[in-house]
Amino acid sequence: MQKIWYQITEHLIPVFRRRLSGVDALPQLAVLGLLSGLITGGVILIFRLAIEWPLERFLPGEGSESFENLDLLTRGLLPLAGALSLGLLFHRLATHDRKVGVVHVMERLNYHQGYISIRSAIVQFISGVATVVSGQSAGREGPAVHLGAAFSSLMGQWMRLPNNSIRTLVACGCAAAISASFNTPISGVIFAMEVVMMEYTIAGFTPIILAAVSAAVVTQAVYGSEPAFNVPALTMNSLLEIPWILAIAVIIGIAAALFIQLVDTMGKHHHRPVLLRIVTAGLLMVPFAILVPETMGIGYDTVNETINGQLGFWLLLGAGVAKLIITSLSIGLGMPSGVIGPTLFMGATLGGAMGLIGAQIMPEHASSVGVYAILGMGAMMGAVLQAPLAALMALMELTHNANIILPGMLIITTSSLVTSEAFGKKSLFLTILKNQGLSYQNSPVIQALRRVSVGAIMDRSILRTERHLTVGDARKVLKSEPKWLVVEGSNGPTALLPAVDLARYIEDTEKLVSEEEIEPPESIDLMDIPANRRDVAPVQYQATLEEALDEFESTNAEALYVQRHVAPMIQRVYGVVLKSDIESYYQYRRS
Known part of the structure; x- marks a missing residue:
């Protein structure tokens, strides 16, 4: 046995590393992609359990998202107490240890070749659980991406792999995290390459695809094969709806630009004490939690109700606008919240509200509210992240419906263009990086x-x-x-x-x-x-x-x-x- 271990450590692993130093080590990268997906899938399962287990026992009613059933006093005190706890935690940490989320992963890729520490992963795990459990307006996908990237990077560091391979492993972890969170492996792959890596390579696709698939298999073994949302059979009723879909695209593009601008404006206060900023974010959350409790937590229960046409116009409009305001203010002030979930919430509620207006304008031609909610989700995600292809893939995988492709392509590209060209906004993640005095180099020469x-x-x-x-x-x-x-x-x-x-x-x-x-x-x-x-x-x-x-x-x-x-x-x-x-x-x- 000792002789076999010696052969592995002294001969096989060095050859493995040497092959990985080049750009064409597909078999070796494929093995790493599978390992990354399995590890990330397991980590995301633990992360989801850490969020859902306390909420299912603490919240009244069924499920882990029924914050609306809490009494007014508890709804007001819970986010404030959570913000105070998070503020004290971050106050005790060094500045470089406070950085979490997708932005931190991009920073480590650009400036540190994808090296992420175990300390960073632990801080992200604790803060990611705390933001959702305490009822902040937060998503779990951003922290999940950080965790997937961190543990994949740590695997590469432990194996002492070349830095180019560690960068690929980070992308594998990001794709696996999105795949495991939404049960959408294709959009996980595109998200990793379009949003995080900002490049498409043939050699990169194979390991990232394997990572996304293996992570999806791990989560499906526990949660089943259903996607994150209960989407009924949807179809666009008439081509006459296209002008109204374009109008909705413009509205959501404006909303996305406003969201990015608010995050950017609040981010200019990053020099102030972290305890003050996070407690302020908690205080701002209190009135929203009391008046619009749908904004608390991840909010996927509200998204499901919107898709299935169970909510009225004013509730949809109010919840969408409230979510946009409080999420942008919180993230800008430094609350360690995920942003992908909130963008889907905003898009679904605003799209659903516009769908109800369309039903009043042309009742004989308008599609169901669920169609507009799904289209709104893709449009908002594509515009805020400036990732139209990832958003389109997410729509296809969430609906399992090819009929959504045509209107989806139209609304996603239009809203992304409105946000980027009419208002000059870059991706939210690039905006936050710029606010921190950082940049993201993605020229072809640097990538090569x-x-x-x-x-x-x-x-x-x-x-x-x-x-x-x-x-x-x-x-x-x-x-x-x-x-x-x-x-x-x-x-x-x-x-x-x-x-x-x-x-x-x-x-x-x-x-x-x-x-x-x-x-x-x-x-x-x-x-x-x-x-x-x-x-x-x-x-x-x-x-x-x-x-x-x-x-x-x-x-x-x-x-x-x-x-x-x-x-x-x-x-x-x-x-x-x-x-x-x-x-x-x-x-x-x-x-």
Whole structure:
């Protein structure tokens, strides 16, 4: 058994890592995608149980969302007490430990190659459960995405995988989380690539699809195969409804722009104490909880009632507007709430309200309220996240109805265009990142460099050697025919020397000794002989080509030696990378 474990750790895993450093390691990525989906599916099950179990026992009535059945005093005190508890928790945490949600995942991808800590996952789990259980206007999908990305990243870190693979694992975790939350694997895949990664790659699709499918299987084993909402058979009655659908798209596009603007405006107070901001968000929630209790919690019970036409116009309009206002204010002030669930709530209620108006205007042609509610959900999600394809896929999977595609494409693209072009709003997540003084680089060059590790292009034909060598030692060094000599100094490698320059120096010296009959040198100083030496700096084996280029810029080095920690205080050098190698590789891949 010990021998088998030795073979796995010393031979199989290093080969696995080496293959993953390239861009075309599909079999290895597929295995990682399956593992990521299974792990994320299990984590999301625990997360949902942590939310539903206390609510089912605490709330009167059936289910875990019946906040409306609480008495007025409890409805007012519950979100305030929850906000105070969350504020105290975040007050005790360091600033970098307070960051949670999809925005934090995007930040870690852009600035830290997808490395997410276990501490961050624990904070997200606790805060995600607390926001929903305490009746804040919150969703569970944002925290679920963070948890899926975190545990997938932690798996990659534990296996010491290259950074390009950890980035793919983070995308797998995001897709698996959405798939497990809504039972919508296709929209999970598109969400991960359109919203989080902001790129589509053939190599990326396979592991992300496998992650989404395996996570859906895990949750279906516990919750069944039904989607998150009870959607009846829906169809658009007449093409004459298209003008009204376009009008609704404009209204929802305006509502989405207002939502993003309110989050942006409140986010400008991020320099104020976190305890003050979160308690203020709790205080703002109190009147909404008392007057419009439908805004409390996730609100999927209200969404289901809207889809099935069980709510009146004024309740739908009031709940939709109230949800928009309190959710945007809360998120802007720093409440660790998910945003995907609230966008679906807002879209369903506002779309349902507009559907009732349409039924009054043209009763003989108008479709059911459920059709407009579903279309509103897709339109609001697409406009707020600027992810029209993910929103359309979500509509298809939630309804299991191909008849929704035509009006869905129309309303989602129109509302997204109104929000982005008429009002100049970017995705909510990019807006929050910008508010924090951060950006998200997604140029084609950066994306290409992030997909490949230095291990894929490094030159392994190297030999580490001391600076001072005898002629005999120099000959032994050249006997193994390395391309590069890594010259050791007192604190590690100090220079890179072409082996051919040393060979030429020995040949010239021998010729000089024989012609002029002088004494041969006792030793050779590799830092003194005529040679094309290059200053070097270290780069970790897991680093991507983007990180390597950043290292070149920050150190002004002419070459990087690729190293990895193999034991405490021991670094092993695996190869060297020149800046020209990175440029040549990118040019080759592009052509």
